[in-house]
Amino acid sequence: MLNYYYCYVAAIGDVNHELLLRSVLFNESTYSSQVIPRRNLTETVQISLKWTFIRLEGLTWKDDYLVWDPSQYGGKSYITASGKEVWTPDFRIYNKLESSFLSDGLQAERVLVKYDGTVMTQPSGDLSTICNANIELFPADCQECSIILGTTAVNLRQMLVWDQNESIGGYEEHEDDHAFWKILKVEKKPVFSSTIIFYIYMQRLPSHYIYNIVFPASALSILAILAFFIPIDAGERISFGITIFLSFMVLMLQVSSVLPENSKSISAIGKYFLQLMCSSLVAVFSSVVLSYNERKPEIEKCKCRLNSVHPIMEDSIGNDDHVIAFNDNDIATNDDKNRTLLQPRNTVTWLKIIGYKKLMNYLRPVKIFDLVTLLACLIASIHAHIELYMIMTDTTCSSGT
Known part of the structure; x- marks a missing residue:
């Protein structure tokens, strides 16, 4: 029936091979995205996981119903489809933090279907996971974080398998170079057939x-x-x-x-x-x-101002013409005082006194x-x-x- 339908359409002339292929593969009477993609329902669907530190690079699985001969469809070896059109695993990241990443599984993603039934998808979006960080040594701290990947426990016939071609042992740092972290080691630990935990050991670049x-x-x-x-x-x-x-x-x-x-x-x-x-x-x-x-207290400031004023001479006489007269004896007495003040003193003694004053100034409680x-x-x-x-x-x- 399939070959007859194809020959009939091909005889018309130019054929849209992809449209024809989709009408055959996604026929509601022969295919459902809600049914496990195995002709033998007792078989398990192995989901190959390809992952690096920067991103989740892809998920791959086999769909027994999405198989065709490329020679019969104009050499068409692959098609792309919506995640709602084909069967997709109930893939989840269990320890994610307030992210819409994979909130609906893979239904919102685009998938690539090859002629041999291989289905591949690369989830897009930002992912934040929970990590109990120890910041005691920040900014030179080392952290151990885990990412829990898996499928829902409702369907036990979905098994996650790490992609052997992209094994953790073959992890290369330059491919996942990060601006703030240095990856020291990555380990995987299968918990169940449907769950894998990745442990990431990393050191912050300070x-x-x-x-x-x-x-x-x-x-x-x-x-x-x-x-x-x-x-x-x-x-x-x-x-x-x-x-x-x-x-x-x-x-x-x-x-x-x-x-x-x-x-x-x-x-x-x-x-x-x-x-x-x-x-x-x-x-x-x-x-x-x-x-x-x-x-300094305000009183001392007033004293300084008073001392700077020239003393008023006694016996000064003022009249209407503002004439001031001084006593000759007072003038002579003042001259004698000035000569006494201008007499040379012992320089060494003053230096000693000045040094002593400086020392006492530094030994004051305030200075100490x-x-x-x-x-x-x-x-x-x-x-x-x-x-x-x-x-x-x-x-x-x-x-x-």
Whole structure:
């Protein structure tokens, strides 16, 4: 019957072979997308899975009903069809996270059907899976994530098989090069005939975070130390310290936007920023305390202004013409005082006194407090940098060995 129908249409003239092929293959009386594609219903459908780190490259299975001779259909060796037209496995990713990827199985995908009954499809779309990340060593952390692939347990005659031509042992890193991760190892573990779990061991590449976060934070920590050398009586010291503290806050917000929400552990870079921010906050507090203690009372300022005014001479006489007269004895007395003040003094003695005053100035409690605060901030900054450096230079991952 099939050959007769074909010969009849071919005799008409130009034939659309694909249209003819579709009318024969997808005839409702002989084919249904709801029926397992096996003439012997006791057989199992093996679904070959081809997967790389970047994407799910394809699923392949055999359909016994979608077979034809290409020579009878103008050499047509394959056709494309909708996932609703052919039988598709109930393929799912069980640990996906709020994604429309494969939400309806493979019904919305396009499939390629070959003349020998081989059906292939490559699912499209973005996929996010759940991974319990350990961010304690961020940005040089190592992660172990899993992807659970499988078919629904309702149909036990669907069996997932890893594509032997694309085995995990033949995984090549340059084909799946990632901007932020380095794949250390990939393992597969068949759980049931219809489920496969892939374990991915990967290490984060910290270069991006070093150049964009760690280096600016290190520069800010140096500026925070240099703020101690700004004079205390200058108001710029407090404003400079507050500016540095706010800059640390901006960088900290940038880091928190990258990290997943996790209350179990604090990341290494988070501890690094906390130490630097605390030292910056202590520097600002120290500047406020020193500025308050170095402030002179208002009475002393008034005394300074009074001392700078020329003393009023006694026995001065004023008349309507504003004529001022001075006593000759007073003038002579003032000249003697000036000569006494201008007499040379012992230079060595004054230098000793000046050095002693400077020493006592540095030994004041306020100055000692400033020096101790400087050393504490310097030690905290050095400790934070050394700790972060040791973490980032440790390239060993226990999960990838």
